[in-house]
Amino acid sequence: MEVREATPGDAAAASDVAEAAWWASCAGFLDADTVRRVLAEGYTDERLADAFGDSELYTVVAVDGAGVVVGFAIAERTWADTVDLHALYVDPDRWGEGAGAALLDSVIAYARGEECEYVRATAFEGNPVARPFFESQGFERTRTVETPVFETVHEEAVLERTV
Numbered sequence: 001m002e003v004r005e006a007t008p009g010d011a012a013a014a015s016d017v018a019e020a021a022w023w024a025s026c027a028g029f030l031d032a033d034t035v036r037r038v039l040a041e042g043y044t045d046e047r048l049a050d051a052f053g054d055s056e057l058y059t060v061v062a063v064d065g066a067g068v069v070v071g072f073a074i075a076e077r078t079w080a081d082t083v084d085l086h087a088l089y090v091d092p093d094r095w096g097e098g099a100g101a102a103l104l105d106s107v108i109a110y111a112r113g114e115e116c117e118y119v120r121a122t123a124f125e126g127n128p129v130a131r132p133f134f135e136s137q138g139f140e141r142t143r144t145v146e147t148p149v150f151e152t153v154h155e156e157a158v159l160e161r162t163v
Contacts, residue, residue: 002063003105005059017069017070017091018087021089024092026038026127028126028128034152037150062100064094070094073107083119084121085119104137118160119160120142120159124157125144141159144157
């Protein structure tokens with residue numbers, strides 16, 4: 001698995017990854033219309049191309065040996081000592097192959113390079129995949145927040161780890 005800088009040309013593949021990951025991990029606690037709306041507003045080719053071209057963001061993709069994008073991450077230094085992980089998605093058909101860990105390792109290396117002490121992520125309480133993944137990578141829950149997803153509020157775990 002190779003991790004490299006994301007480019008706007010990776011946006012369509014990353015959008016497909018986000019769509020598959022949202023359906024696989026969130027359809028159990030979010031209704032289908034909400035998942036469709038999240039994807040339509042947050043993970044379109046255009047939105048991801050903009051993010052992948054934004055020099056203020058740290059964006060990387062994981063590609064397999066055939067050059068296929070199997071995952072991506074978007075992070076940003078938001079405080080003097082913290083990098084916030086805004087997105088980390090892997091194609092569900094590729095879960096367990098190390099892409100998520102490789103993407104996270106890249107974000108942690110970025111945080112070190114920024115001389116930050118922490119990486120912070122969030123995960124919906126109902127998501128059976130995200131929180132266990134982050135905890136397996138050394139993240140600890142620091143608090144729970146209520147996050148609106150359109151008209152409905154969901155509990156979200158805030159997780160941090162030192163770099």
